[in-house]
Amino acid sequence: MSADRARASVDVGAIERNCLRLRSELRGEVQLCAVVKADGYGHGAAQSARAAMAGGAGWLAVATAQEARDLREAGLTTPRVLVMGALSPAELSEALAADADIVVWREQDVQAVAAAGGGRVHAKLDSGMGRLGTRDVEQASRVLAAAQAATGVEPVAAMTHFATADELHDDGFFAGQLDTFAGWARAMKAAHPQLLVHAANSAAVLRDRAAHFDMVRCGIAVYGMDPFGEDPFARALRPALELTSYVAEVKPCRAGESAGYGRRFVADRDTYLGVLPIGYGDGWRRALSNNAEVLVAGRRHPLVGTVSMDNITIELGADERALRLRGESATLIGVQGGERITAEDIARRLGTINYEVTCALTPRVPRVYHRGTARAGQQPGEEADA
Numbered sequence: 173m174s175a176d177r178a179r180a181s182v183d184v185g186a187i188e189r190n191c192l193r194l195r196s197e198l199r200g201e202v203q204l205c206a207v208v209k210a211d212g213y214g215h216g217a218a219q220s221a222r223a224a225m226a227g228g229a230g231w232l233a234v235a236t237a238q239e240a241r242d243l244r245e246a247g248l249t250t251p252r253v254l255v256m257g258a259l260s261p262a263e264l265s266e267a268l269a270a271d272a273d274i275v276v277w278r279e280q281d282v283q284a285v286a287a288a289g290g291g292r293v294h295a296k297l298d299s300g301m302g303r304l305g306t307r308d309v310e311q312a313s314r315v316l317a318a319a320q321a322a323t324g325v326e327p328v329a330a331m332t333h334f335a336t337a338d339e340l341h342d343d344g345f346f347a348g349q350l351d352t353f354a355g356w357a358r359a360m361k362a363a364h365p366q367l368l369v370h371a372a373n374s375a376a377v378l379r380d381r382a383a384h385f386d387m388v389r390c391g392i393a394v395y396g397m398d399p400f401g402e403d404p405f406a407r408a409l410r411p412a413l414e415l416t417s418y419v420a421e422v423k424p425c426r427a428g429e430s431a432g433y434g435r436r437f438v439a440d441r442d443t444y445l446g447v448l449p450i451g452y453g454d455g456w457r458r459a460l461s462n463n464a465e466v467l468v469a470g471r472r473h474p475l476v477g478t479v480s481m482d483n484i485t486i487e488l489g490a491d492e493r494a495l496r497l498r499g500e501s502a503t504l505i506g507v508q509g510g511e512r513i514t515a516e517d518i519a520r521r522l523g524t525i526n527y528e529v530t531c532a533l534t535p536r537v538p539r540v541y542h543r544g545t546a547r548a549g550q551q552p553g554e555e556a557d558a
Contacts, residue, residue: 176538176540177417177418177420177449177450178415178416178417178449178450178454178536178537178538179415179416179417179537179538179540180214180215180413180414180415180533180537180538180539180540181413181414181415181416181506181539181540181541181542182215182216182219182220182412182413182414182539182540182541182542183410183412183413183414183542183543183544184219184220184222184223184412184541184542184543185223185542185543185544186396186410186411186412186544187215187220187223187224187227187394187395187396187412188223188224188226188227189227189410190227190393190394190395190396190409190410190412191204191206191223191224191226191227191228191229191390191394192227192228193408193409194374194377194388194390194393194394195227195228197377197378197381197384198377198384198388199381199384201386202384202385202386202387202388203230203231203368203386203387203388204224204228204229204230204231204387204388204390205229205230205231205232205233205254205370205387205388205389205390206220206221206224206225206229206231206232206233206390206391206394207232207233207234207373207389207390207391207394208220208221208224208232208233208234208239208243209233209234209235209236209239209256209391210235210531211531212395213391213392213395213397213527213530213531214413214455214530214531214532214533215395215412215413215530215539216539216541217234217239217242217243217246218242218243218246218247218248219539219541220394220395220412221243221246221248221251222248224394225251229251229394230251230252231251231252231253231254231387231389232248232251232252232253232254233253233254233255233256233389233391234253234254234255234256234257234272235255235256235257236255236257236263237255237259237263237264237266237267237270237272238263238266239255240253240255240266240267240270240272241266241267241269241270243270244270244271252273253270253271253272253273254272254273254275254294254389255267255272255273255274255275256275256304257275257304258304259274261284261288264284264285264288265288267291268285268288268289268290268291272291273291273292273293273294273328273329274291274292274293274294275293275294275295275296275304275305275331276293276294276295276296276315276319277295277296277297277298277304277305277306277311277312277315278306278311278315279311279314279315279318281293281315282315282318282319282322282325283318283322285319285322285324285325286322286323286324286325289324290322290323290324290325290326291324291325291326292325292326292328293319293325293326293327293328294328294329294330294331294368294370295312295315295316295319295327295329295330295331295360296312296331296332296333297309297312297330297331297332297352297353297356298332299332299333299334299349299350299352299353299356300334300335300345300348300349300352301332301333301334301335301349302335303333305332305333309352309356312330312356312360313356313359313360313363316330316360316363316364316367317363320364327364327366327367328367328368329367329368329369329370329386329387330356330357330360330361330367330368330369330370331369331370331371332349332353332371333371333373334346334349334350334371334372334373334375334376334383335349336349337372337373337375337376337379337383337399338373338375338399338400338401340379340400346376346379346380350371350380350382350383353371354382357369357371357385368385368386368387369385369386369387370385370386370387370388370389371383371385371388372384372385372388372389372390373388373389373390373391373392373399374390374391374392374393374394374399375399375400376388377390377393378393378399378400378407391527392526392527393407393409395411395412395413395530396409396410396411396412396413397409397411397514397515397516397526397527397530398516398526401516401519401520401525401526402516403514403516404514404516411505411506411514411515413505413506413515413530414503414505414506414507415503415504415505415506415533415537416501416502416503416504416506417448417449417450417501417502417504418448418449418499418500418501418502419446419447419448419468419486419497419498419499419500419502420447420448420449420498421446421447421498422444422445422446422447422488422494422495422497422498423444423445423447424442424443424444424445425439425442425443425444425445426439426442427439427440427441427442430477431445431476431477431485432461432476432477432478432480432485433477433478433480434478436461436462436477436478437462437476437477437478437485437487441490442490443487443488443489443490444487444488444489444490444491444492444494444495445476445485445486445487445488446468446473446485446486446487446488446494446497446498446502447483447484447485448466448483448484448485448486448502449482449483450482450483450484450504450537451479451480451481451482451483451484452479452480452481453481453482453534453536454482454533454534454536454537455532455533455534455537456479456484456504457479457522457532458478458479459479459521459522459523460475460479460484460518460521460522461475461477461478461479462474462475462476462477462478463475463521463522464504464518464521465513466484466486466502466503466504466513467502467503467504467506467508467509467511467512467513468486468488468497468500468501468502468503468508469497469500469508469509470508470509470510470511471509471511472511473486473487473488473489474486474487486502504518505518505529514526515529515530
């Protein structure tokens with residue numbers, strides 16, 4: 173029986189191995205930056221950061237000043253931390269106080285860093301993402317020149333971000349972005365030889381080595397999820413997170429009886445239902461009502477009825493031996509017996525991406541950390557390494 177009504181077990185060994193697997197894609201001098209924003213994509217930022225560093229990551233990246241400060245307060249004092257998001261004046265001071273690198277794309281951004289006491293900056297060219305950064309190549313060049321000239325400001329890098337790297341059959345937009353950025357980056361490297369150049373996310377790392385430059389920023393693949401939304405095992409990635417609950421109750425349900433709000437499940441035959449104490453209050457989305465499966469005793473069972481805040485219901489079948497499943501562990505994401513459910517499977521049912529599945533898990537779900545022994549790419553039912 174699970175010790176918690178809901179639990180996310182995170183295998184830090186898998187994170188370490190995923191980083192080693194990503195490093196294997198890179199030339200020896202290319203650095204790996206592990207993205208640990210949004211609490212490590214729901215896995216735990218500090219624990220994920222330590223595991224990523226053990227796997228060869230030399231940088232960490234976050235989205236906010238608070239996230240940078242949290243890493244420092246957790247004792248992660250040695251790695252370089254890049255804050256990739258927009259910063260208010262107060263947040264800029266907080267990020268600099270956390271000894272974080274800052275992303276800039278306007279000359280006034282450089283002036284603000286100088287006025288705040290100085291710091292390290294990465295100039296961002298918007299090569300097609302359409303969010304932060306400047307689309308103007310000349311402006312991006314002026315930003316780096318301004319950083320070079322400003323007292324206390326160190327120009328560290330030239331960067332961009334890809335919009336369609338995870339779309340393997342895109343219309344050439346990725347190649348166009350890469351070409352635009354590479355041309356500008358070459359000119360900036362000639363003018364500022366010390367610059368790091370970085371652009372690639374997880375998808376770009378696995379897709380095109382021309383996008384690797386001096387450093388890559390990997391997020392989703394670090395946690396063993398497929399950046400293309402397909403099968404992580406096929407890419408030799410090992411999912412780090414397993415989500416479990418347990419069968420708190422088993423009860424008979426006669427034909428015509430229902431379960432859950434709105435009676436969205438009405439039994440068409442006599443059956444047994446299992447009740448699991450996990451729901452949308454834990455991040456298990458209501459859109460999974462009548463639209464998911466759960467593993468119990470190594471078998472798949474359909475989620476039936478409406479997902480409520482604190483409970484879901486699964487159908488266990490007509491055999492009265494279902495009563496013996498009371499107290500059994502239930503796997504919502506992970507491997508049980510010869511079966512597995514991935515975050516990608518859940519994302520497809522929701523019409524979303526795997527990122528959202530793990531990021532949606534709420535603080536009510538305790539994260540429990542361990543170091544597993546399965547090798548990267550291991551299939552369900554295979555023996556783990558000793």
